Every structure is written in structure tokens, then in C-alpha cells.
Amino acid sequence: MTESPVFEWACAVLEREARWSRLQARGTVRLVVRDAGLDTRTLRAPQLHIIALRLLPKELRSRGVDDVDALCTALSECPGSVEAEARATAPVDPEEVFKRLGRPG
Amino acid sequence: MIPIALTATLVYALLTGAVALRLLALASRTRELPELLLGVAYLLGGVLGFATLVVGTAFQDSAPLLSRVLGGVGLFFFSTGHLSVALMCWRVFAPDNRRLAALFWLLAAVLAADFARNIGLEGSPFPPSASPWYYPGMLGRTATTVWWVIAALSYHGRLRRRLALGLADAPAANRVLLWGLAGVATLAGSLVITVGTVTGPFDLPHHDSDARDVLVMVAVTLISLGAVASWLAFLPPRRYVAWIEARANAAAAETAGR
Numbered sequence: 428m429t430e431s432p433v434f435e436w437a438c439a440v441l442e443r444e445a446r447w448s449r450l451q452a453r454g455t456v457r458l459v460v461r462d463a464g465l466d467t468r469t470l471r472a473p474q475l476h477i478i479a480l481r482l483l484p485k486e487l488r489s490r491g492v493d494d495v496d497a498l499c500t501a502l503s504e505c506p507g508s509v510e511a512e513a514r515a516t517a518p519v520d521p522e523e524v525f526k527r528l529g530r531p532g
Numbered sequence: 533m534i535p536i537a538l539t540a541t542l543v544y545a546l547l548t549g550a551v552a553l554r555l556l557a558l559a560s561r562t563r564e565l566p567e568l569l570l571g572v573a574y575l576l577g578g579v580l581g582f583a584t585l586v587v588g589t590a591f592q593d594s595a596p597l598l599s600r601v602l603g604g605v606g607l608f609f610f611s612t613g614h615l616s617v618a619l620m621c622w623r624v625f626a627p628d629n630r631r632l633a634a635l636f637w638l639l640a641a642v643l644a645a646d647f648a649r650n651i652g653l654e655g656s657p658f659p660p661s662a663s664p665w666y667y668p669g670m671l672g673r674t675a676t677t678v679w680w681v682i683a684a685l686s687y688h689g690r691l692r693r694r695l696a697l698g699l700a701d702a703p704a705a706n707r708v709l710l711w712g713l714a715g716v717a718t719l720a721g722s723l724v725i726t727v728g729t730v731t732g733p734f735d736l737p738h739h740d741s742d743a744r745d746v747l748v749m750v751a752v753t754l755i756s757l758g759a760v761a762s763w764l765a766f767l768p769p770r771r772y773v774a775w776i777e778a779r780a781n782a783a784a785a786e787t788a789g790r
Binding site: 462463464465466468474477478481482518521522524525526527528529530 | 555558562564566567570624625627628687689690691692693694697698699700701703704705707708711765766768773
């Protein structure tokens with residue numbers, strides 16, 4: 428299973444800034460993405476922006492991470508090049524299919 | 533009871549036919565697989581399959597050869613429609629899942645064997661329930677409907693969580709829910725028919741039975757409710773979509789105000 432470039436970028440930032448293991452960083456991001464009803468394979472920058480600001484702070488504080496606000500702000504600003512790669516490579520989210528299926532002719 | 537069943541059947545045929553044509557028209561423009569598969573499912577499994585099987589049964593005594601041909605064509609449409617739904621569920625919701633890929637090909641093999649054996653050797657689309665050959669086709673088609681319900685409703689559960697964060701499109705989420713509910717109604721209707729067949733009333737086509745009439749009415753009403761849900765999902769009136777959007781906006785405003 429290939430994860431979205433946005434997911435990989437968020438895990439790398441968390442691993443570096445929180446000085447976590449790769450497993451810990453990926454597990455935490457995966458948990459938050461799943462709690463938001465999202466998929467790590469199709470995660471996109473606008474979605475990461477919301478979960479970084481609304482869900483991640485609580486998770487990081489509960490794990491004793493320092494300067495959570497600055498870290499979450501950094502995570503909410505995924506670079507455009509990463510988002511462009513996700514747009515080009517991530518599989519289509521079923522929600523996009525169902526948006527199209529009800530579009531007026 | 534008969535007028536209710538006939539009205540429900542008419543509602544079902546009109547709504548399902550309209551949804552099928554709308555999805556196939558969309559597929560002709562977009563060239564995308566999901567709308568093609570759903571359009572085929574509604575047209576072949578929903579409208580033409582049922583109609584051909586019912587007409588074929590009506591000619592059972594007066595024109596046995598025609599009845600046999602119509603039964604074969606009807607079963608082909610019916611099973612193709614079910615497989616289209618299963619293929620849509622696999623390709624849209626979990627295209628990388630190897631177990632679901634194996635499940636799809638298993639169901640395709642079961643329904644192909646069911647068609648070849650029942651039409652080729654027996655000349656009847658649905659053997660009596662006393663025959664072991666009644667069960668593979670029934671179970672295969674029921675499995676595709678169960679897959680449809682699970683795929684739609686579990687994905688809707690995820691979309692509800694996204695909606696709470698403003699990360700989902702409310703009409704699309706409602707569309708997934710309605711499609712799942714259409715699956716529930718279709719599954720319930722087909723289970724009523726299965727129970728009626730296994731316990732007797734539908735296995736005695738030339739016997740008058742009050743239970744048969746009741747079961748037909750219940751099954752047709754359930755399947756027609758499914759057609760209404762499909763119509764709201766894929767051919768929604770503008771006022772309905774506006775109402776869904778207004779409800780989602782009000783919920784988001786309430787959440788933001790907390």
C-alpha cells in the first residue's frame with residue numbers, strides 16, 4: 428500500500444521536530460488521519476491543514492511534545508510541491524466519485 | 533394487495549430506469565468506470581433483468597421455448613447487474629485490496645457457473661430450492677448486495693467524521709448514505725424472496741397462496757423504497773440538494789459557535 432506524499436511529509440516533519448522514532452511518528456499521524464475519517468493513501472494538503480490545527484495538538488500534548496503550537500503550524504503548511512505530487516499520484520478518493528455521480532447534467 | 537404491488541413495481545421501474553439512463557449518460561461524457569458500472573447495474577440488474585425474468589415466467593405454460601430464452605437472457609442481465617455492483621465496490625472503495633479482488637473473481641466464477649449450469653442444462657434461471665443448484669446463484673447475488681451495503685455504509689461512517697471537521701461535501705456524503713440505504717432495501721427485499729422460496733410459497737408457482745401475495749407485496753415495496761433512495765441519490769431535485777447543504781451549513785455554524 429502506497430501512502431500519500433502528504434502523509435509521508437507530515438511523518439518526516441514530526442519525526443524530525445519531535446525527535447520521535449519513525450514508527451511513533453507514523454503511528455500518531457495514521458491515528459489522527461483515521462479519526463478524521465480520512466485515508467493515508469489519499470491525504471491531501473488542505474486536509475492535513477485542518478487536522479494539524481484541530482486534531483493533532485491534543486494528540487501531541489498527550490504525548491508530552493514541546494512547543495506543540497509551532498509544530499502544528501509547521502505541519503499545517505505542506506509545501507505546494509508535495510501537494511502537487513499527491514494530486515498527481517494519489518488514488519481517487521471515493522468521495523470525488525460520488526460528487527461527480529450527483530452532478531446535474 | 534395486487535394494486536399496491538403493481539404500483540410499487542411501476543414506481544420501481546420508472547425510478548430505476550431514470551437513474552440508469554442518467555448514469556449511463558454521465559458515463560458517456562466522463563468515460564469513467566464507476567458511473568458506467570452503476571448505470572449497467574441499474575439498467576441490467578434493476579430494470580431489464582427483472583422485467584425479462586417476470587415476462588419469461590408468464591410464458592412458462594403457453595410458450596416454453598420463449599420462456600426458456602427469456603429466462604436465460606433475464607438471468608444473464610440479473611447476474612451481470614449484480615457483478616457490476618461488486619466490481620464498482622471493489623474498484624472505487626478498495627482498488628488495492630487483493631482479498632476483495634479475489635472475492636470479486638470468486639463471485640464472477642460462481643455466477644458464471646450458475647448461469648451455464650442452470651440455463652444450459654436445466655433450462656430454468658432459478659432451480660427449486662430443493663435442488664442444491666438453487667444456492668450458489670442465490671448466495672453469490674446476495675453476497676454482492678451485502679458487499680454494496682457494507683462498502684457504502686462503512687464509507688459513510690468515515691464521511692460523517694470528515695463532515696464534522698468541514699472536510700467533506702455534504703451532498704456527496706448524503707449520496708453515499710442514500711446509495712447504502714438503497715442497498716439495505718434491496719437486500720431486505722431479496723431476503724424476503726429467498727425466505728419465500730425456501731419455505732415454499734415461491735416454489736409453488738401454480739398454487740394460490742395468500743402468503744405468496746403478502747411476500748410479493750412486501751418484497752416489491754422494499755425494493756421500490758430502494759429505488760426512491762437511488763433516485764434521491766443520483767437524480768436529486770435541486771430543492772433536496774439545497775436542503776442537505778443548508779442542514780450541513782447550520783451544523784457547521786453550530787460547531788463553530790461552541
